[in-house]
Amino acid sequence: ETGVTQSPTHLIKTRGQQVTLRCSSQSGHNTVSWYQQALGQGPQFIFQYYREEENGRGNFPPRFSGLQFPNYSSELNVNALELDDSALYLCASSLAGSNEQFFGPGTRLTVL
C-alpha cells in the first residue's frame, strides 16, 4: 500500500510569484485535505477536495486554490506569494466520511 506522497520536497520562491504543490493520495483514498504549518505552530486547515470539488475551506484567501484529479491526486496553487506564506504545506488523504486522515511528508516553501 502506497502512502501519501508530495512534491517537491523543498521550494524557494520570491514574493509575488506563483507556486504549485502536488500530492498523491494513499491508495483507495478519495478525499484530500491541505494544511499550512508555520514554523513552531500547529497545522491550519486550508481546504478539502472530494470528487474533484472543494467541499470545505478554512480561513485562507482566494489566492489559495486547488484541484483534484480523477485519480484523486491534488494540487495546491498559491498566487501572489507573500513572505508569510513561508511554511510547511501538508497534504492528507482519507476516505469520504472518515475522521482519520493520513499525512504526507510535506513541502517546505520559502518565500524571499
Next chain:
Amino acid sequence: GDSVTQMEGPVTLSEEAFLTINCTYTATGYPSLFWYVQYPGEGLQLLLKATKADDKGSNKGFEATYRKETTSFHLEKGSVQVSDSAVYFCALSDLSGSARQLTFGSGTQLTVLP
C-alpha cells in the same frame, strides 16, 4: 469555532520518566480526538485516537482518554524513551459543512535525555 489548547513546551524528561501532555478542547458538536506525532523533518503520524466520550486510545505505550465532562484528552506514557523525542499535536475532527477538518493545537516539543 472549534479550538484545541495544549500544554506549552518544551518538555524535557529523562529516559524512563512519566510523561503527561495536557490537551483541552472547545467544540460545538461531538468531535473525534487525536494525538499526532511529528519527528524532525517529517510529516504527521497518527499516534492514537478516540471517537466518543470515555474511549481510551492507546498505541506504543501512549494512552489518552476522551473526557467529555472536562473537555480533555491528555496524553500519557509511563516510561519514555529517547526515541519518543518529537513534537506532539493534539487535534479534533469535526464536521464543518460537508468536510471533516482537523483542528490542531500548537504542539508540544518533547526531548528525552538518556
